[in-house]
Amino acid sequence: MELLGEFNLTDKMQWNETKMAYYSKGKGLYEFGTPISLLKYKPLTFIEKIKFGISIIKIKLIKNYKKLEKITAEEWIKKNCGEAVYEKIWEPLLITKFGNQKNEVSMAWLWGKINLRSSSSTANGEKLGYLDGSFEVLTKKIETFLVENNCKFKMHTNVTQVLKEGEKYIVKTDSNEEKYDFVISTVSYDISRKILKEVLTDEESRKMKALKYTSAKTLLMYSKKQLTPFYWINIGDTQIPFGGIIEHTNMINSEKYNGTHIIYISNYMDKSDKLYQLDAEQLFDVYYKDLKKMNNHLEKEDILQVQCFEEEYAQPIITTNYSNKVLDVQLEEKGIYMANMAQIYPEDRGINYAIKMGYEVAQKIINNKEVNK
Numbered sequence: 438m439e440l441l442g443e444f445n446l447t448d449k450m451q452w453n454e455t456k457m458a459y460y461s462k463g464k465g466l467y468e469f470g471t472p473i474s475l476l477k478y479k480p481l482t483f484i485e486k487i488k489f490g491i492s493i494i495k496i497k498l499i500k501n502y503k504k505l506e507k508i509t510a511e512e513w514i515k516k517n518c519g520e521a522v523y524e525k526i527w528e529p530l531l532i533t534k535f536g537n538q539k540n541e542v543s544m545a546w547l548w549g550k551i552n553l554r555s556s557s558s559t560a561n562g563e564k565l566g567y568l569d570g571s572f573e574v575l576t577k578k579i580e581t582f583l584v585e586n587n588c589k590f591k592m593h594t595n596v597t598q599v600l601k602e603g604e605k606y607i608v609k610t611d612s613n614e615e616k617y618d619f620v621i622s623t624v625s626y627d628i629s630r631k632i633l634k635e636v637l638t639d640e641e642s643r644k645m646k647a648l649k650y651t652s653a654k655t656l657l658m659y660s661k662k663q664l665t666p667f668y669w670i671n672i673g674d675t676q677i678p679f680g681g682i683i684e685h686t687n688m689i690n691s692e693k694y695n696g697t698h699i700i701y702i703s704n705y706m707d708k709s710d711k712l713y714q715l716d717a718e719q720l721f722d723v724y725y726k727d728l729k730k731m732n733n734h735l736e737k738e739d740i741l742q743v744q745c746f747e748e749e750y751a752q753p754i755i756t757t758n759y760s761n762k763v764l765d766v767q768l769e770e771k772g773i774y775m776a777n778m779a780q781i782y783p784e785d786r787g788i789n790y791a792i793k794m795g796y797e798v799a800q801k802i803i804n805n806k807e808v809n810k
């Protein structure tokens with residue numbers, strides 16, 4: 438919000454109440470995420486609902502995530518909610534995001550996720566912010582401001598290597614090389630490790646190599662029909678080959694898009710997964726029969742267009758004792774900074790935190806320049 442204010446975009450942020458649902462294996466689609474919906478949620482017994490509700494309150498009351506760092510989410514949930522709640526609610530969600538590495542995920546990650554989402558909760562659901570016109574409105578403003586202040590963007594240019602020469606850093610790209618005073622790497626650890634090989638310590642390189650990511654593939658559908666009334670559906674059925682459905686036009690009225698409904702199907706997976714290799718039409722064909730489980734009236738002809746997007750380094754796997762595994766934003770080599778999604782902790786990665794980290798790195802560089810004056 439602070440950054441939006443700097444660019445006079447505060448009025449563009451719309452706050453909308455949205456509804457969340459959970460698709461439970463064999464039981465179907467249920468509204469989820471409010472105390473009332475929990476009471477009506479049939480897949481859990483009364484006792485399980487109480488245990489689930491208490492555990493969420495307990496998590497919200499924990500102020501210091503450090504206590505949760507040493508324990509996995511699986512261990513904490515089983516201890517605090519019991520096996521049944523773990524198997525019915527949390528395990529399918531952990532599987533859809535982390536696959537077979539689900540039992541390595543730290544409770545500190547889940548704490549960050551629950552705290553973030555519950556801070557946006559209202560009695561009716563969740564209140565989420567949407568920047569009218571999408572984040573592009575903000576990135577365009579930032580770009581214009583930077584260009585006016587003599588910054589240069591080199592689009593579609595691959596950085597291949599960073600070397601040190603005296604007090605300067607040589608940044609090599611596909612096409613040329615240039616010298617700089619500072620380097621901020623905002624790409625994944627995996628890519629950074631290769632680019633920065635010559636300036637990293639062995640320990641930094643080891644830490645970067647140890648961190649694993651899951652990849653993601655998102656299918657975007659333009660539909661004549663609304664799929665469901667929910668903005669966000671978590672899929673708690675591992676037989677269904679995707680993990681979430683986000684229906685954008687249940688937050689922003691479809692009239693804005695000439696009556697077209699915009700639906701994202703999110704799916705985290707290993708990049709070796711055969712679904713990762715499919716194009717949008719093929720992916721839609723695989724997903725169609727399960728999409729019909731959400732709305733039996735959905736016909737193939739209702740879908741006007743499909744597109745898909747991949748991200749190899751979509752979600753760092755936040756394992757136990759992560760604060761010892763993650764690197765500081767400033768590396769041993771004083772002019773090199775890291776600001777990527779793996780650095781965001783204990784909160785879950787998100788654009789909000791990427792911006793916050795941008796401020797943090799900028800401030801460190803300003804401070805270092807002051808010291809070196």
Ligand SMILES: Cc1cc2nc3c(=O)[nH]c(=O)nc-3n(C[C@H](O)[C@H](O)[C@H](O)COP(=O)(O)OP(=O)(O)OC[C@H]3O[C@@H](n4cnc5c(N)ncnc54)[C@H](O)[C@@H]3O)c2cc1C
Pocket residue numbers: 594595596597623624628632653655703748751752776777778786787788789791
């Ligand atoms: C499926 C999914 C859903 C998400 N949903 C949300 C959400 O609803 N809300 C939210 O706030 N956040 C969400 N996020 C997280 C959000 O996308 C990230 O936090 C954000 O994109 C991080 O921005 P970034 O600039 O740090 O990294 P990125 O957006 O990953 O940008 C890194 C850039 O570096 C480029 N690059 C890579 N290698 C090189 C190289 N060698 N040389 C030059 N450039 C290179 C890449 O092409 C990329 O453009 C989601 C993420 C995923 C994967």
